[in-house]
Amino acid sequence: DAGVTQSPTHLIKTRGQQVTLRCSPISGHKSVSWYQQVLGQGPQFIFQYYEKEERGRGNFPDRFSARQFPNYSSELNVNALLLGDSALYLCASSLDRYGYTFGSGTRLTVV
Amino acid sequence: AQSVTQPDIHITVSEGASLELRCNYSYGATPYLFWYVQSPGQGLQLLLKYFSGDTLVQGIKGFEAEFKRSQSSFNLRKPSVHWSDAAEYFCAVGVINNNDMRFGAGTRLTVKP
Numbered sequence: 099d100a101g102v103t104q105s106p107t108h109l110i111k112t113r114g115q116q117v118t119l120r121c122s123p124i125s126g127h128k129s130v131s132w133y134q135q136v137l138g139q140g141p142q143f144i145f146q147y148y149e150k151e152e153r154g155r156g157n158f159p160d161r162f163s164a165r166q167f168p169n170y171s172s173e174l175n176v177n178a179l180l181l182g183d184s185a186l187y188l189c190a191s192s193l194d195r196y197g198y199t200f201g202s203g204t205r206l207t208v209v
Numbered sequence: 210a211q212s213v214t215q216p217d218i219h220i221t222v223s224e225g226a227s228l229e230l231r232c233n234y235s236y237g238a239t240p241y242l243f244w245y246v247q248s249p250g251q252g253l254q255l256l257l258k259y260f261s262g263d264t265l266v267q268g269i270k271g272f273e274a275e276f277k278r279s280q281s282s283f284n285l286r287k288p289s290v291h292w293s294d295a296a297e298y299f300c301a302v303g304v305i306n307n308n309d310m311r312f313g314a315g316t317r318l319t320v321k322p
Contacts, residue, residue, distance in 0.1 A: 102252075131309070140213075140299050140312030141253070154308035188252055198243060198310070202252040 100124070102191050102201035110207045111179050119174045119204045123191030127199070129153075130172040132164055133188040135203070141188055147172055176206075184208045211236045211304050215313035222290050223321045230285040230316050232300030241303030242283040243310065244274055248296045256298075259283065270294070295320045 103122045111117050123130050129148045133141035146154035147166035166172045170191075176183055186203040214233045222228055234240055241260050245253040257268025264276040274285045283300060297317050301310040 129308075140301075140314050141310075143309035143311070146308045148308075156309060190253075198255055198258070200245075200253040200255075205250075 102189055102199055104187075104189050104201040104204050106204060107202070108205045108207075110209060113179055113181060113208055115179050115208075116175065116177045117179060117206060119176075119187050119189075119206070121172045121174070121189030121191075121201060123170050123172070123189075124199055127191035127193055128170055129192045130166055130170065131190045131192075132172070132174045133190065133200075134158075135186040135188060137185070144174070179208045181208050211240075211302055211311050213300050213302050213311050213313040215298075215300055215316050217316045218314070219317045219319065221319040221321060224292050225289050228285075228287045228290045228294070228318070230298050230300075230318070232283045232285065232313060233281050234283065234300075234302045235281065236302055236304075239278075242274075242276060243301040243303070244268065244272070244283070244285050245299045245301065245312075246270075246296045247299065247315075253299065256285070290318075290320055292320045292322070294318060 105120045131146040132144040135141040143156035144158050145164045150166045161177045164174045184207050188200050188203045190200045212235045216231050243258045244256040247253050256272045257266045259266045259276050266274050272287050276283050297315045299315045300313045
């Protein structure tokens, strides 16, 4: 079985731009969570979606949004990028609570 | 508020020596606890998790962890470290009302030959 897949693996954006990150969960997993990991720190929770509904939200500004599709894949959108948004963005999936099987992440660099 | 503390930022052990990584949590109820490992530039791999039951949990790669409610701890152990265990290790606690996980800052493990 394929694990959690994320795309793209790396990207570079300019301040003020918008970015969309994608995640495909493990087959059968209905929950997807998003985390931001700044270099040298532990991951910070951004969102959790289950059955296309938001079930949890971390302490991030409204520039961050997400959605989950009928096939349980998910997108994370970040608007008006700041230099401080540079990080590894991790997606995790699970059957229910606590998405805890992680993908390899998307490395976002904002310049 | 729920939180996780990993007191050791960096630990160095010799190959073949035993290992213990410390994790302390702050949580009002019985926590869900996790240990993850992360190699440079990679995602997180789940080593083991504790939800309930036996307080000694066995994980992958020969790791185990013990939940001690009285000490609010969930320390990770391995009897004999291999060079391939060098990585960053994260402890996390599950937060029930928001379905998120709070991670510690991580402990970087270096293995000497």
